[in-house]
Amino acid sequence: MPDKNNKSVTLSVRKLRKSFGPVEVLHGIDLTLRGGEVHAILGENGAGKSTLVKILSGFEQLSGGELHISDGSGSSERIDVWNNAIAEQAGVVLIHQEFNLAEQLTVAENIFLGNEIRGRVFLDKKTMRTKAQEYLDILRSDIDPDASVDQLPVSAKQMVEIAKAQAKQARVLVLDEPTAVLTQQESQVLFELIDRFRQEGVAIVFISHKLDEIEQIADVITVLRDGELVGSYPATELSKDDMARLMVGRELSSLFPQMPKVPNAAEVVLRVSDLLLQGNSTPSSFELRRGEILGFSGLVGSGRTALMETVLGLRRPAKGNVGNVELRGERVDFKQLSAARNKGVAYLTKDRKGSGLLLEKGLIFNFSLFSLHKISRFLIDTKLEEIAFEKAIGTFDIRMKDRSIAAGNLSGGNQQKLLLAKILEAEPSIIIIDEPTRGIDIGTKSQIYHFIAELVASGHSLILISSDITEVIGLSHRVAVMYHGEISGVLESDEIEEHEIMRYATGLKSKHSHNNEVEQSGTSNAKA
């Protein structure tokens, strides 16, 4: 069928390198995307997947290497200038993890955004609306083309993104963790769509952390590790175990330090009972014991951060909340983060650049910002400040060219260590850490895991929110899993296993019906 051949395209990169400033994050990647194939890209967080797809779709420039495109006729062309506009011209469409929709516009307007159909002078709204309806019909979606996008649920927004890709006549469709925000059923609908695109000769790039999904949908699997290409394999040749092994490239045990056990009689230091979050109908309860790491797993947007921020006073609970928070048996109601800090509770934000550090300010300024009360009466004692900073540089192995640089000029890993140092300088006894190793190289990751182990060994208690499931499994004594704003289960010892966590995270399983049992078992042995 000549029609479909015309639509198919091959996009390949050779020896692709990418640097941000002095740091090279992709070290010579070879990759070939063919029309009619679903190409999964697999790798740990920070392996370079997102950077790679941003380059493929023209949002980032290549620092080195070549990019070739060939259409159905078979002739291959080396592309010298590659940017977003040229990529779109070639039919490469990226669907971001965070969607790229104009929230205030309608579905139809979004589908044709930047691609509008015009009459003689004005926009031809009628045709656009009809066409949008056609695209949505093809997707078997019942979304109203006149609905405002900000009113739509997440899965519908994704549908709009895909309809938009159709309107642009995508020939290479790049999906960056498309299922992270979808339920199991919604994911299945997406897979049917992907299958249809594949049959039409579209090249599909599929990024996911969920190995089941990759096994189900991929034709070719490319594995990245720490910015290096591990290899590209036909999907039929790899089992899920193979995928995990290639992705991690080492035994997991060496990455995670030995965690001390939690004594049976360890007191409950933080008890959250029936706390009702904004926009939720089911209250949340959990407890944290002294010396324990309580992992919080769940999909992006499942409410883990919202729950912790509500406990800490960074958000208000829902109206009519009757639940409460107890700190070492004493009831507390934090209205400000400073109140939590003064009671020895600290929070390490997941948004290092947006909420963690003042990127244009110096290192000392950032370091002491959370603990200034410790070193000042009326005036700040800058001598004490410097001594504490010097000590922290040593303890946390923060590496820098010189002391006077701005925090934004540190590498990501060193920024994260500085942020950790900043939080711990306030000497909290309960530490809530949110995505502590996101976008960080493997060496620093391991360092941070060891800091965490030392903290619990010295009697601190930790809550670890992480989307990196191996991290949660490797570090936590118990794992609470959240689904749609509520805690669907708290797993212990043998239950802590990737598939079981995913079942709770996707809503397939829930311990809600026997909540009491979970609470009672809170005093039993923790995982070794």
Added chain:
Amino acid sequence: MPKLDLKTAGPFIALVVVFIIGVLVNDAFLSSGNLSNILARSSFIGIVAIGATFVITAGGIDLSVGSMAAFISGCMILLMNALMDTIDSMVVIIILAIIASAGIGAVAGLINGLLTTKAKIEAFIVTLGTMGIYRSLVTYMADGGTLSLNFTIGDVYSEVYYGVFLGLPYPVWVFLGVAVIGYVLLNMTVFGRHCFAVGSNESVARYSAINVDRVKTATYMLQGVCVSIATIIYVPRLGSASGQTGILWELEAIAAVIIGGTVLKGGYGRIGGTVVGALILTLIGNILNLTDAVSNYLNGAVQGIIVIVAVYLQRGAWRRD
């Protein structure tokens, strides 16, 4: 060898240049009478600008200061005239008026602060609104004319503006005192650090356990108190208040802050620079008065050029970093 830091040294170099121009233009410039006059005049804008330095460093803006000064002047005059009948001691009346002035300034700042933080309206809009309100109120209080201070009190109170200590007029000492306190507060205390942090990135400030709303509100209150202090030394100068009092003070204060190197979008502020900025603005007006080469009516134009050049140089300095 430390490099010459344009960002830090720039305003001081500009001050020296303007000063030299003054010396070259007219012999009368260097007379002690003229110099102390320059210092005394710059103290009004200077004191207001020190308050503005806090507001701007914390990422806000206050356009209401000129109107607020006129309103507080009017209130002080009405209060003092009214107290004439009940209290005999002029000094007591003046002290009561000063206390009232500080209170009104603080409350006016509190209102600006609460409207920006609690009602979440942009500072530009809030203070544009209160600017109109205070200006209108003082015009109403004066019934469209001028409020005049009773001469008997005026005679006693005028000492505050015209009095001299160690060869310098009192307003200069007040300016110096406010500047030193402002410097210590901004650079050496937790509050100052918090101002920098809030202006730099509110979200980071919030996650660093800083009460962002309280810090911002405090900067507006501080601004209000600074306006009140400037008013306290300004009222005895003319002994009157009208709808024309304090016109364009807000722009001069903001100009002084910006010339001094404080960043308009917040996160970085310099009290020393602000003092220099206020001096430069007053010097320019003074020099134009002393020369025929440029018309005095072009004072605003020259000030405008200086502000634009100052910001241009600032940007250049940013880019090099």
